[in-house]
Amino acid sequence: MDSLTQIVLGAAVGELALGKKMGNKAILWGAIAGTIPDLDVMTKWFFDPVRANELHRGFSHSIFFSLLAAPLFGWLLSKIYKKSEAGWRDWTLLMFLGLFTHPLLDAFTTWGTQLFWPSPYKVSFKSIFVIDPLYTLPFLLCVVLAMRLKRENPKRRSYAKIGLIISSSYLLLTLILKGYTYTKFEASLIAQNIEYIDIQTKPTPFNSVLWTANVETADAYRIGYYSIFDKSPTIQFSTIPKNHELLGAIAEDPLIERLIRLTEGWYTIDQQEDTLLFNDLRFGQLDFEDPKSPFVFSYELYYNANELHAREPEKKFRDGYSLLKKLFVRMGGI
Template sequence: MDSLTQIVLGAAVGELALGKKIGNKAILWGAIAGTIPDLDVITKWFFDPVRANELHRGFSHSILFSLLAAPLLGWVLAKLYKNSHATWRDWTLLMFLGLFTHPLLDAFTTWGTQLFWPSPYKVSFKSIFVIDPLYTLPFLLCVVLAMRLKRENPKRRYYAKSGLIISSCYLVLTVAIKGYTYSKFEASLIAQNIEYLDIQTKPTPFNSILWTANVQTADAYHIGYYSIFDRTDTIEFSIIPKNHHLLGASREHPLVERLIKLTEGWYTIDQQEDSLLFNDLRFGQLDFEDPESPFVFSYELYYNDNELHAKEPEKKFRDGYALLKKLFNRMGGI
């Protein structure tokens, strides 16, 4: 999830763990703990885009990292605040909750997270977009209300707990909506006699109302959209050829093998002038109404000195307001 959401979640669990003893310091350090796992973004400064994306949401988002880092950070904070009422165990609990709830929440997003690192398996329920105001804003309000009260006030805990309960209930609701919309996609595919190999569904940006499905067939992908407010169960699917044959002999190159593993096999290939474009289908396109729109994540494959390289192409500016307007109009149903 986005940084603000992780800060709010960390602040809430920090308050519940230690707010009675140290007040807003618990919220502060819970918020900091909630952001620490995402420090793995610094890998972009040291590695190529492929390696950086392979490392993202890896070790720092694992149960093992939380177990190892929490006692160490707890010891540092116990030394820093040695005159407070909190013990090393108290600080360790706070840091563990802040560190662990971060990847736990990330597991519900499309990217997923390696909770069981060093296992390469990524837990990904794909039920919530990385930025969802309906999850974050009520939660944020509750945390702000708690911060404004003195640590002895029992309402602090009430507000923090309420925020956690409301957000968790919404998270469970997104899983239920995912199941409902999945059944709609599946029924529409059957009604249209589309034989498919696999199907993945996920919410579109900033909401849990409009959902999209990537449907894999033998030589193409069918992409469709369904809103819970749609008045028809017939879903139109755009067809995007896989074009995997364009890779040619490069298909066996270790770099391409890594990209295929990174995308979990959900990719298409486009021919450019002197290079190929490797598109990651999992995160959709920049314009959901335009089948020709660029994908959010792509890699340009090119040869330099007889060595295959990959880089992320520069994204062209798009009218964000117009895209959001189309998105919200489509959420209203057809």
């Protein structure tokens, strides 16, 4: 999830863990704990895009990291606040909750999280977009209300609980909506006699109303959209050829094998003049109404010193307001 959401979640669990003893200091350190796992984004300063994306949501998002780091941070904070009511165990609990709830929430997104690192398996429920105001804003309001009260006030804890209950209930709702929309996609595929190998569904940006499905067939992918407000049972699917054969001899290159693992096998290949683009299908396209629109994540393949490399192509400026308008109109249903 986005940084603001993780800060809010960390702040809430910080209040619940240690608010009575430390007041807003508990909220502050809970918020900090909630941001620490995402420091792995700094890997992009030291590694190529493929390696950086392989490392993202890995070690720092694991149960192992939470168990390892929480006592260390807890000890440090117990020394900083050695005259306070809170001891090492109190701070360790706060840091563990802040560190662990971060990857737990990330597991509901499309990217997935290596909760069980060093296992490469990524937990990914794909039920919420990385930025969802309906999850974040009510939660943020509850945390702000809690911060405005003195630490002795029992309403502080109540506000934090309410925020956690509302946000967790919304997460549960996204899972229910995912299951509901999955049945709609499946029924429409059957009705149209489309034979498929696999289906992945996920919400579109900033909402849980409009959902999209990536459908794998023998030689292409079908992409469809369904809003819970749609009145028509028929879902229109656009077709995107896999074009895997364009890789030719480089299909056996170790870099290609890594990219296939990174995309979990959901990829297409485009050829633009003499350049091959390796597209990650999981995160969709910049313009959901245009089947020829660039993908959100793609890699330009090139050779340097007879070695195959990948880099992210330069993204061209697009009218964000127009794209958002299309999205919200489509959310209203057809």
